[in-house]
Amino acid sequence: xxxxxxxxxxxxxxxxxxxxVGYFIPEIYLSVLFMVLIIVDLIVKGKKNTLxxxxxxxxLAGSFFFIYQQHxxxxxxxxxxxxxxxxxxxFFKYFFxxxxxxxxxxxxxxxxxxxxxxxxxxxxSLVVAMVIGMIMMAAATDLLMIFLSMxxxxxxxxxxxxxLKRDPRSSEAALKYLIYGAVSTGLMIYGFSLxxxxxxxxxxxxxxxxxxxxxxxxxxxxxxxxxxxxxFGYKIGAVPFHFWTPDVYEGSPTPITAYLxxxxxxxxxxxxxxxxxxALPHGGAAYDNIISNNWVLLLIILSISSMIYGNVxxxxxxxxxxxxxxSSIAHAGxxxxxxxxxxxxxxxxxxxxxxxYLLMNIGAFYVVILIxxxxxxxxxxxxxxxGKKMPLAGAALTVxxxxxxxxxxxxxxxxxLMIFTAMLAKGSIYIWLALIGVLTSVISLxxxxxxxxxxxxxxxxxxxxxxxxxxxxxxxxxAIFMILTLYFGLFFTPLSxxxxxxxxxxxxxxx
Numbered sequence: 001x002x003x004x005x006x007x008x009x010x011x012x013x014x015x016x017x018x019x020x021v022g023y024f025i026p027e028i029y030l031s032v033l034f035m036v037l038i039i040v041d042l043i044v045k046g047k048k049n050t051l052x053x054x055x056x057x058x059x060l061a062g063s064f065f066f067i068y069q070q071h072x073x074x075x076x077x078x079x080x081x082x083x084x085x086x087x088x089x090x091f092f093k094y095f096f097x098x099x100x101x102x103x104x105x106x107x108x109x110x111x112x113x114x115x116x117x118x119x120x121x122x123x124x125s126l127v128v129a130m131v132i133g134m135i136m137m138a139a140a141t142d143l144l145m146i147f148l149s150m151x152x153x154x155x156x157x158x159x160x161x162x163x164l165k166r167d168p169r170s171s172e173a174a175l176k177y178l179i180y181g182a183v184s185t186g187l188m189i190y191g192f193s194l195x196x197x198x199x200x201x202x203x204x205x206x207x208x209x210x211x212x213x214x215x216x217x218x219x220x221x222x223x224x225x226x227x228x229x230x231x232f233g234y235k236i237g238a239v240p241f242h243f244w245t246p247d248v249y250e251g252s253p254t255p256i257t258a259y260l261x262x263x264x265x266x267x268x269x270x271x272x273x274x275x276x277x278x279a280l281p282h283g284g285a286a287y288d289n290i291i292s293n294n295w296v297l298l299l300i301i302l303s304i305s306s307m308i309y310g311n312v313x314x315x316x317x318x319x320x321x322x323x324x325x326x327s328s329i330a331h332a333g334x335x336x337x338x339x340x341x342x343x344x345x346x347x348x349x350x351x352x353x354x355x356x357y358l359l360m361n362i363g364a365f366y367v368v369i370l371i372x373x374x375x376x377x378x379x380x381x382x383x384x385x386x387g388k389k390m391p392l393a394g395a396a397l398t399v400x401x402x403x404x405x406x407x408x409x410x411x412x413x414x415x416x417l418m419i420f421t422a423m424l425a426k427g428s429i430y431i432w433l434a435l436i437g438v439l440t441s442v443i444s445l446x447x448x449x450x451x452x453x454x455x456x457x458x459x460x461x462x463x464x465x466x467x468x469x470x471x472x473x474x475x476x477x478x479a480i481f482m483i484l485t486l487y488f489g490l491f492f493t494p495l496s497x498x499x500x501x502x503x504x505x506x507x508x509x510x511x
Contacts, residue, residue: 020078023085026066026093027132033059034128041121048121049114056104056124060097060131067093081203082142091351091502092138092270099263099358100131106366107255109474111373113164123163127259130156134263138270141278143192143202146271147185150235153267154181157260161252173251180234180244188231194224195279204279211280225280225295229302232275235268237261238332239305249325254372257321258365261328265335266354273339273347299340300433306333307440314447318380320368323447324361327404330444331357334437337419341426347503348496349418355495356415359488360403363481367397370470370478383451385460392475394455396482401448403485406441411488411495416441418496 021028037055044051070090077084104127107113114120133152140146158181162174196202198220199210233241249257280295310330317323335357338350368378370393375382387394403412420437423430488495 017079020083023070023073023078024083026063026070027135029063029066030060030097030128030132030135033063034125034132037121037125037128041119041125048119050108052120052124053104053108056128057101060101060104060128063097064094067097077141077203077205081205082145083136083139084141085139086505087502088270088274088505089135089139091498092266093135095266095354095358096131096134096138096263099259099266099362100127102358102362103127103255103259103263105477106258106362106369107253109366109373109477110253110255110369113253113255123160126156126160130160130259130263134267134270137267138274140271141204141274143196143204146275147189147192150185150188150231150271153264154185157181157256157264160256161248161260163253163256167251169251170253171251173248177244177248184230184234184241187227191224191227191229191231194220194227198224204275207279225298228275229295229298232268232272233302236265236272236332236335237268237329238302238336239309239329240302242306242309242329242332245329246322246325249328250319250322250378254321254365254369254378257325258362261324261365262358262361265328265332266358269335269339269350269354273350276339277342277347296340296342299336300429303333303336303340303433304436306330306336307437308333311440311443311447314444317447320378320380320383320451323380324364324368327444327448328361330440331404333440334416334419337423337433337437340433341422341430344500344503345422345425346419348499349415349422351499351502352418352492352496353415355499356403356411356488359481360400360410360412360485363478363485364397364400364404366481367393367400367478370474371397374470380450380454383454384458385455387452387455389460390470392478393470394452396478397455398452399482399485401451403489405445405448407445409489410485411492412485414489414492414496 033056036059037052040052040055041048067090070085070093073085076086104124107123107127130153133149133156136149137146137153140149158174158178161177162170164170192202195207198216199207199214201207201210230241234244237245249261252260276295276299306329310326310328310333314323314326314330317326335350335353338346338348338353340346341349371383371386371390372378374390375386399410403410406412406416416437420434423434423437
């Protein structure tokens, strides 16, 4: 018969929840901010397009204080093993809050978004909700919590993608995003169910123990891993789970395109690294061990396919946002190289690359927004002559594109250098993977440099327009992004040390 829990058991559960809540303060704070934005949108009648982003940026910045306080805490697992507080989770808390601030900041300058959307209250509250979901993805240590946090991110992303309701491209992008998301999530859940059937556990640490202690059917593990990768691969936009990326990036509001290309991709990598480097057993650096591990072999295939496909297809793109979409597929391949190394150094390189990608990609999309405000176009041909008409925008975009290629003296160069150097140090098959990464980076040089070529070496299609000035604040923000991209390319130690601190968790995971 079914027995009701005793009073002592109930009290134990309540005590466990109370003990865990103390380590959940940043998430609670952000949830309050989410509700504040909705209330302000309902109460305030005028000037909301200025007030709401200011509240969002200020509120998100305030969460840094609570996140910083958690450095002194060593909570480990909480909420009965569904959530964890460690250095890895803290890294992504900073990352996602910063990305939310930058998304709100560049949204203020997108004239098309602010003109076409009747109400922006829900927009900024959904940006905050997405930050909460991504933080939970990075800290989730239970299959159910991983699923719930991914759904929170996914549902908010679908709405934000289709926020321009009167734009057919935006509605089409949201529909495609939803359909692909539903299919990939269904596959991932089936993979989770196979893992649960094999181990009888949903906690990734206990799953790891069960897989080490008891043998499992290799075919079932391969199928489970493949299905789980469908869900994670969809989030990071890697081949062959990339089909949504070009259309969604092109049709979404440009600030959301930037947000998805950076924050959502990083959230996917956070949950992918925590799951595969913690839950599933893997071997060392030898070639035989690599090809004998199902999930490592699958990640190698995804990485090579993404680097080649993303860079090659980007060569034919005439829409700048679509070009950057295929570029993001290629960058997912470079990031996977760090995960494949399965050690602290590889994780450090991946985290550093994510920081560099945040800076250079958000800068590139910000300039695309400012150019679109003045020209009304995202077509490559309409960038002709902009180097003279918008000199600072042209210079800034050129720096960001050089960084995306991975050339010195930019932070993107350091990111790729860390990944390739770490791979060369391990030898064997890693040398060939690094070589493929270098060669595909050379391909990216061609299509990235098409934009500066048009801006500086080709005449404008409308020569009568002498200048296209942007506001002082926009010029300051552009200059800051550009300076930081160059500064951290020369003085990268603070970012490198932070990435090393955050990757220490995976220092002894190779067994």
